[in-house]
Amino acid sequence: MNAALPIAATVTVRPASSGDAGRWDAFVANCPEATFFHRFAWREIYHSVFKHRTHYLLAEQGGVMVGILPLVELRSLLFGHSLCSLPFAVYGGAAASEPTAIVALHEAAVALGRELGVQHLELRNRECREAAWLRQDLYVTFRRPIAADVEANLLAIPRKQRAMVRKAIARQLRCEIDQRADRFFALYADNQHRHGTPPQSRRYFDALLEVFGDDCEIATVFSPQGKPVSGVLSFYFRDEVLPYYAGDLPEARDLAANDFKYWDLMRRACERGLKLFDYGRSKRGTGSFDFKRNWGFDPQPLSYEHFVYRGEGIPQHNPSNPKYKAAIGAWRRLPRRLVNSVGPALARYLG
Numbered sequence: 285m286n287a288a289l290p291i292a293a294t295v296t297v298r299p300a301s302s303g304d305a306g307r308w309d310a311f312v313a314n315c316p317e318a319t320f321f322h323r324f325a326w327r328e329i330y331h332s333v334f335k336h337r338t339h340y341l342l343a344e345q346g347g348v349m350v351g352i353l354p355l356v357e358l359r360s361l362l363f364g365h366s367l368c369s370l371p372f373a374v375y376g377g378a379a380a381s382e383p384t385a386i387v388a389l390h391e392a393a394v395a396l397g398r399e400l401g402v403q404h405l406e407l408r409n410r411e412c413r414e415a416a417w418l419r420q421d422l423y424v425t426f427r428r429p430i431a432a433d434v435e436a437n438l439l440a441i442p443r444k445q446r447a448m449v450r451k452a453i454a455r456q457l458r459c460e461i462d463q464r465a466d467r468f469f470a471l472y473a474d475n476q477h478r479h480g481t482p483p484q485s486r487r488y489f490d491a492l493l494e495v496f497g498d499d500c501e502i503a504t505v506f507s508p509q510g511k512p513v514s515g516v517l518s519f520y521f522r523d524e525v526l527p528y529y530a531g532d533l534p535e536a537r538d539l540a541a542n543d544f545k546y547w548d549l550m551r552r553a554c555e556r557g558l559k560l561f562d563y564g565r566s567k568r569g570t571g572s573f574d575f576k577r578n579w580g581f582d583p584q585p586l587s588y589e590h591f592v593y594r595g596e597g598i599p600q601h602n603p604s605n606p607k608y609k610a611a612i613g614a615w616r617r618l619p620r621r622l623v624n625s626v627g628p629a630l631a632r633y634l635g
Contacts (some may be wrong), residue, residue, distance in 0.1 A: 295350060295384050297392040300324075300340040308342065311349050313522070315381060320521035321373035322354060325495045330356050330371075333488050334632045339367070341392055343385040351385030353378040353393055357400060360633045367397045368406045371635025374425055374526075374565040374586070376408035386413065394591055404598070405591040410584075417589045420598050424583035426563035426576045430525075434554050438547070445543065445578045452544035455508055459548045462502040465489035468515040471504075472531030473624050480616040482627035482634065489517065489529070505545045507535070514541035518549060523559040525549065546579070 300308060305324040312318040330336045336356050343351035354376065359365045370376035378389040390413070397405040412419065431437045438446060462468060469486045476483040492500045499521065505514040514532040518525055527549055536542055550561055563581055566573040577583065590598045 295343050295345045295382070295388040297341050297343050297388050300342040300352070304340075304342060307349055308340075308352060311352060311381075312379065315352075315379045318352070318379035319373075319375040320499075320519045320524075320526060321370050321375055322352060322379050323496075323521075326354065326370065326373075329488075329491050329495060333485070333491050334371075336371075336632070339396055341389055341396075343380065343389050345382065345385070350382040351378055351380030351389050353389040355393060355396070355405075356635075357402070358633055358635070362630075363633045364404075365400075365402045366404050366406060367393065367400065367402050368635065369393075369408060373408060373635070374423075374562075375410060377410075377413070377589075378407070390414065397591065397593060403592070403594045405593075407589050409587045409589055412587045412589070414589050414591070417591050418598050420588045420590065421585055422567055423565045423586045423588065424568060424573070425565045425586055426579075426581035426583060428561055428563075428581050430550065430554050430558055430561050432554070434551050437550055437554055440580060441547075442578060442580045445580070448540045448543040449547045452540035452547070455539060457505055457507065457539065457541055457544045459503050459505050459545060462504050462515075463493075465493060465502060465517075467504050467512045468502045468517060468529075468531060470531075471512060471515045471533065472517075472529060473620070474533055475531040476627070477616065477620055477623055478534070480613060482630040483624060484529075484631050485628035486624075488628070492517070503545060503549060505536075505541045505548075507539055507541070513539060514545050516545050516549060520558075523557075524562050525553040525558050525560075526562040526564060528564055542575075 308324045312322045327338050327340055330338050336358060339355040339357060341353040341355065342349060353369060355367050355369050356371050357367055358371060368376070378386045380386045380389065393405055407413070431440060438449065441449065465486060469489055473483045493502070496519065499519060501518050501520065503516050503518070504512050507513050514536040515530065516527045517529040518527045527546060532542055553561060563576045563579070565586060566576060573583070592598070
């Protein structure tokens with residue numbers, strides 16, 4: 285018999301309520317396993333913007349919070365019925381101060397999924413936690429420490445990529461911090477359309493700025509003529525910066541504007557005393573994957589683990605699935621106004 289079982293039995297799991305928000309976020313701030321996406325405010329965004337049901341689970345031992353597991357229920361005629369921790373996030377899964385809390389939270393999540401009748405449960409862990417579950421290794425993340433000196437960070441970029449940054453600086457590109465999402469959304473929507481991907485709504489980005497305040501930032505890069513050509517929305521968490529959503533115009537590539545925006549973000553993060561640059565996730569074999577590796581970042585595999593209740597294998601609702609090739613091509617040919625209007629209704633399930 286597993287000796288940990290009697291200890292695990294002392295851990296109780298219950299649904300979190302709005303009244304738990306303060307305790308929850310205090311736990312997130314101090315738990316090394318927790319990430320920006322574990323913050324309680326995401327619950328309101330899932331409710332108000334995406335209209336998804338949430339099931340935030342809280343583990344306690346002797347009245348002390350020892351673990352959390354935020355879950356979002358996705359129900360769609362096209363993409364099925366599932367529980368995920370967390371959609372639209374690189375990282376999720378349980379964050380705990382006690383290993384027994386992870387056991388209890390996973391058991392509670394599996395039981396909840398069975399009660400709701402979902403097809404599968406997905407936990408977006410950084411490392412494998414459930415060896416018996418199905419696992420997907422499509423995604424990697426890119427994380428690297430930020431040096432204390434600005435010039436040291438520039439010299440840490442491989443030579444060819446560093447040359448692109450220097451070219452952008454020589455062209456006198458400039459970067460501004462925006463208080464609104466207008467300019468960013470135009471760049472983001474243009475980029476999504478070119479890639480044949482439904483965009484999130486403008487309302488989503490407004491909500492991120494409102495809910496997370498100074499921990500959410502939009503930076504826009506301007507051409508020498510003053511035209512917005514590239515932008516990035518970043519999250520700040522503890523001593524980390526996470527460039528998360530991006531957009532650009534086709535001319536941004538020739539101007540090296542995308543190189544410049546990430547360098548400018550890294551420079552400012554260094555000057556703020558931050559310690560880690562999180563380049564987010566990319567799919568293997570994509571241009572985004574290659575771009576981040578060219579910056580000298582090493583890919584770190586992510587362990588997205590699935591408990592499957594019904595069906596065969598892990599659903600592949602991503603652009604790499606060959607069955608979506610024709611749909612992606614057709615989407616690119618639709619008018620921009622139309623895709624910006626109907627796209628969010630699809631994107632809310634493509635997390």
